[in-house]
Amino acid sequence: MGAGSIALATPADPQEETVLTPAARCAAAIEVLADIAGRRRPAADALKDWGLNHRFAGSGDRGGIASLVYDALRRRSSAAWIMGDDSPRAVLLGSLRLQQGLAAPSIAALFNGEGFAPEKLAENEGRRLSEGNLADAPPHVAGDVPEWVLPQLEAILGDELLPELKALARRAPLDIRVNALKGDREAAMPGLAHHGAAPTPHAPMGLRVPIGADGRGPALHVEPEFLDGWYEIQDEGSQLAAMMSGARKGETVVDLCAGGGGKTLALAALTGNGGRLVATDDDPRRLAPIHERLRRSGANAEVRTPRGGRMRTDVLGDLDGHVDRVLVDAPCTGTGTWRRNPDAKWRLRPGSLAARVAEQATVLDRAGSLVRPGGRITYVTCSLLPAENDDAVAGFLARGGGAFAVVPAREVADAHAPGLAEALRFTAHGLQMSPARTGTDGFYVATLTRAG
Numbered sequence: 326m327g328a329g330s331i332a333l334a335t336p337a338d339p340q341e342e343t344v345l346t347p348a349a350r351c352a353a354a355i356e357v358l359a360d361i362a363g364r365r366r367p368a369a370d371a372l373k374d375w376g377l378n379h380r381f382a383g384s385g386d387r388g389g390i391a392s393l394v395y396d397a398l399r400r401r402s403s404a405a406w407i408m409g410d411d412s413p414r415a416v417l418l419g420s421l422r423l424q425q426g427l428a429a430p431s432i433a434a435l436f437n438g439e440g441f442a443p444e445k446l447a448e449n450e451g452r453r454l455s456e457g458n459l460a461d462a463p464p465h466v467a468g469d470v471p472e473w474v475l476p477q478l479e480a481i482l483g484d485e486l487l488p489e490l491k492a493l494a495r496r497a498p499l500d501i502r503v504n505a506l507k508g509d510r511e512a513a514m515p516g517l518a519h520h521g522a523a524p525t526p527h528a529p530m531g532l533r534v535p536i537g538a539d540g541r542g543p544a545l546h547v548e549p550e551f552l553d554g555w556y557e558i559q560d561e562g563s564q565l566a567a568m569m570s571g572a573r574k575g576e577t578v579v580d581l582c583a584g585g586g587g588k589t590l591a592l593a594a595l596t597g598n599g600g601r602l603v604a605t606d607d608d609p610r611r612l613a614p615i616h617e618r619l620r621r622s623g624a625n626a627e628v629r630t631p632r633g634g635r636m637r638t639d640v641l642g643d644l645d646g647h648v649d650r651v652l653v654d655a656p657c658t659g660t661g662t663w664r665r666n667p668d669a670k671w672r673l674r675p676g677s678l679a680a681r682v683a684e685q686a687t688v689l690d691r692a693g694s695l696v697r698p699g700g701r702i703t704y705v706t707c708s709l710l711p712a713e714n715d716d717a718v719a720g721f722l723a724r725g726g727g728a729f730a731v732v733p734a735r736e737v738a739d740a741h742a743p744g745l746a747e748a749l750r751f752t753a754h755g756l757q758m759s760p761a762r763t764g765t766d767g768f769y770v771a772t773l774t775r776a777g
């Protein structure tokens with residue numbers, strides 16, 4: 326068995342239980358990929374069902390199978406291209422070659438038809454694995470994205486399209502944000518030393534934890550320091566976006582799309598709990614985890630949960646025209662997070678992009694009425710698509726008829742994330758982080774100020 330297949334067998338956590346051979350995990354991954362394709366369902370649901378139907382499998386097995394499935398989804402179209410076949414088996418084979426770097430003989434050792442292993446590698450499959458390449462593949466195939474989004478990605482990424490798409494198809498790092506309300510990064514590091522945590526390149530409270538050979542990180546959420554609120558799991562790009570809000574002590578800050586509270590916690594830490602922080606979200610179910618997270622981290626925020634159907638945004642009526650800063654962490658397609666959610670890219674449809682664009686206009690307009698003269702809106706998406714970024718901002722500016730102006734993005738970056746500007750891509754109204762440039766998820770940030 327080749328060295329690469331040993332990596333397939335190694336659980337991220339040595340305590341994890343494994344009963345399946347690496348070959349049997351490949352067979353299971355093919356089954357799950359077939360379920361995802363056949364029933365057009367999210368990968369997480371298909372993986373959960375597989376686990377329920379195969380209770381004998383250990384936690385290490387389930388994690389290893391998930392890694393194989395996610396890697397295959399990351400490289401779905403390029404894997405199919407080199408294999409000349411888009412079946413789940415071919416996609417898994419191609420991804421073992423492209424994503425895990427296994428050579429044909431190592432793959433043949435896994436696909437040997439014995440016991441619970443997948444059927445023996447056919448001659449044609451072996452040849453494709455040895456000779457298939459992406460030299461003539463069109464950019465959407467080589468870059469593993471749906472063809473219809475390519476023009477939008479090209480518009481933002483230009484000459485760096487392919488390197489960026491390749492970076493977007495790699496595994497994401499595991500980043501954490503040390504909670505400044507508990508202590509500084511240096512104080513948190515010893516508790517994470519056994520996981521090899523090291524400072525992230527840009528965010529001052531960020532730590533990056535190496536992921537295992539199978540693409541999974543350690544189970545940080547069971548560590549005592551996590552349970553004591555010393556850190557949160559948060560991509561470095563998300564940390565930087567929260568910092569660029571510039572929230573300060575003494576200010577009234579609204580986190581309008583707070584969801585589970587990832588950025589609310591970061592905002593509370595930024596102000597040292599020294600401001601009035603109000604968090605809400607259109608969807609009460611999304612807000613649910615925020616209470617426990619606030620408690621754990623010692624962050625103060627007033628959570629306003631909407632009730633009563635269509636009266637949702639009224640929970641902020643008393644703040645209209647009085648807010649210093651509104652963070653709009655807008656609902657979006659999440660194209661910038663495809664490293665983490667690779668199945669989302671294959672499920673994205675033009676209709677869902679149009680729906681998100683309409684929601685973005687709604688949240689921006691709501692933010693516009695909250696902010697006081699001279700106050701600011703920080704508009705954030707985890708998308709790379711201009712339709713959700715600069716175009717959304719342009720639409721808001723046009724609807725406001727001069728009430729709002731853009732704060733130059735370079736000025737914002739220099740003030741709140743010194744040194745980051747060199748890596749950023751500046752756009753007409755904002756800035757874009759991306760996996761190849763900043764090593765983060767693809768976050769967009771624009772800052773808008775209301776005329777005083």
Ligand SMILES: C[S@@+](CC[C@H](N)C(=O)[O-])C[C@H]1O[C@@H](n2cnc3c(N)ncnc32)[C@H](O)[C@@H]1O
Nearest residue numbers: 582583584586587588606607608611654655656
């Ligand atoms: C990107 S997510 C927020 C993630 C969250 N800020 C975090 O850091 O964990 C976008 C959120 O916007 C919410 N949303 C959508 N439309 C909204 C609206 N009209 N008003 C407020 N929130 C809305 C969604 O429910 C979703 O939770």
